[in-house]
Amino acid sequence: MSKxxxxxxxxxxxxxxxxxxxxxxxxxxxxxxxxxxxxxxxxGDATTFTREAANERYDSVFVMGGDxxxxxxxxxxxxxxxxxxxxxxxxxxxxxxxxxxxMSLDPEEAIRRLDIRKTKPLDIGKxxxxxxxxxxxxxxxxxxxxxxxxxQKTKWGKLxxxxxxxxxxxxxxxxxxxxxxxGVVQEVKSSTLLIGSSNTIGGFxxxxxxxxxxxxxxxxxxxxxxxxxxxxxxxxALLSGHSDSSENIGYQTFQDLKVExxxxxxxxxxxxxxxxxxxxxxxxxxxxxHLDVYY
Numbered sequence: 001m002s003k004x005x006x007x008x009x010x011x012x013x014x015x016x017x018x019x020x021x022x023x024x025x026x027x028x029x030x031x032x033x034x035x036x037x038x039x040x041x042x043x044g045d046a047t048t049f050t051r052e053a054a055n056e057r058y059d060s061v062f063v064m065g066g067d068x069x070x071x072x073x074x075x076x077x078x079x080x081x082x083x084x085x086x087x088x089x090x091x092x093x094x095x096x097x098x099x100x101x102x103m104s105l106d107p108e109e110a111i112r113r114l115d116i117r118k119t120k121p122l123d124i125g126k127x128x129x130x131x132x133x134x135x136x137x138x139x140x141x142x143x144x145x146x147x148x149x150x151x152q153k154t155k156w157g158k159l160x161x162x163x164x165x166x167x168x169x170x171x172x173x174x175x176x177x178x179x180x181x182x183g184v185v186q187e188v189k190s191s192t193l194l195i196g197s198s199n200t201i202g203g204f205x206x207x208x209x210x211x212x213x214x215x216x217x218x219x220x221x222x223x224x225x226x227x228x229x230x231x232x233x234x235x236x237a238l239l240s241g242h243s244d245s246s247e248n249i250g251y252q253t254f255q256d257l258k259v260e261x262x263x264x265x266x267x268x269x270x271x272x273x274x275x276x277x278x279x280x281x282x283x284x285x286x287x288x289x290h291l292d293v294y295y
Contacts (some may be wrong), residue, residue, distance in 0.1 A: 004032040005053040005084075007073055008095055009040045009065030011093035013107065019106045024089055027111050040069065050076030053084060060085045060116070060294075064107075066092020067134065071273045075131040077291060078124055085119055087294035094274070096134040100198035100213050101203055101295040114294060121289035125197045127270065128278050129275040135201045136284060137260060137271040139192035139223075140172045165224045172231050175268065181220070188250065191231055192194065193222040193259065194238075195284055202274075206241035216288035217253040226249055257284045 006028060008021050021037075036058075038049045050073045052062045062071035070088050089110050090098040094248045101120075104110045125132040152240045169186045184230035194201060197217045199211045211219045214237045221242060223234040234248040242251045261268060270277040 002032045002059045003034045003036065004028050005049065005058050005061040006035060006037045006168045007040065007046045007061065007063040007069070008037060008064075009046070009063070009069040009091070012065040012069065012253065017091065017108075020089065020091065020111065021064060023108060023111045024062070027114055028062065031114075040065070040072075044093075048084075050074075050084075051080070052076075054080050054082055054289075057082060058084045060087060061273070062087040062089065064088070064089045064091055067273055068092070068275060071133055071275075074122075074124065074133055074291060078126070078131045078247045078287065079290075081147075083291055085116075085294060086122070087114065087116075093291040094203040096198070096200045096203065096273075097213075099200040099203065100134070100157055100252045101293070110231050116294060119292045119294055121214060122291045122293040123197055123214050124287040124290040125195070125218055126287055127272060127282050128282045129283065130272055130277055132270055134197060135271075136195040136275050136277070136282075137173060137192070138177075138194075138268065138280070141197035155208065159280055172228055173205060174226055175266070176262040178258075178260045178262055179220075180275065181252060181254045182256055186260065188222060189226055190222045190250070191225050193220065195220050195257065197286070204239060207239060208243075209241045210243040215287055216286060217255065218257070218284065218286045220252050220254060220257065221249075222250045224250055255286050255288075257281070259267055259284065 013020055040046050046063055046069050053061045054077055063069050077255045085268050088106055090105055091107055095105050127136050171190050174189055174191050179186050179188055196208045196211055198213045199205055199208050201207045208219045225234045226232040237248040242249050267279055
């Protein structure tokens, strides 16, 4: 008997969340013999629920919520021997993975257009013991992103991250990084490093135009800045998109990366899919075509 889990973040989607949930349950009931619904109450619940569903050999799992809920749902399945096909209905502020997959950002349309005959393999990134679907961000601007509160995100959407980032520009710190890229060591001075697994970062779909969700690669892009003036020139260049290095931007693809600071006394935390992560040093690698996803 075909069985599907729907994990719902009840705080996502605003006042219409309950309506979307009912529509999603009805759609899934038309496609699967049994639909089980669970609700998140705290961080980590979606990871627990999807891992339990995998252990119980569910055919598919779906999550309904923002990027954080999607990340948690996928994290529950990562590196298990049996991984159900994954699906989601976007109710978030940015919805990076939905953008990267070409899905509708309108929840009603995404539910209506679901076709379980359409799946594709999805790469998953791993940073230390944490998984990511979109981006690991390191440096001054990501540090300010860690300080964006939920009310700002609700009010300004994806612009909240850049408003916070630009407020911090006058206090920009430039770091000396040691990067070990697929075994090759290099030193880079920069305020900001971004490691993306798809073309979409923070809702901007042009930053990594060559990146695909299943190309088997992670994409490193960073500002070549050593002064505030450099940063003011490099940020617009970053947003315009790159598939190669330039005067202001560094770019390369990889499968395995270690990021550390030359100054071991400096502490710097990373940002993983919009949430604060570990302190440097970190190891980052790709799990290619690791999960089948509905799109």
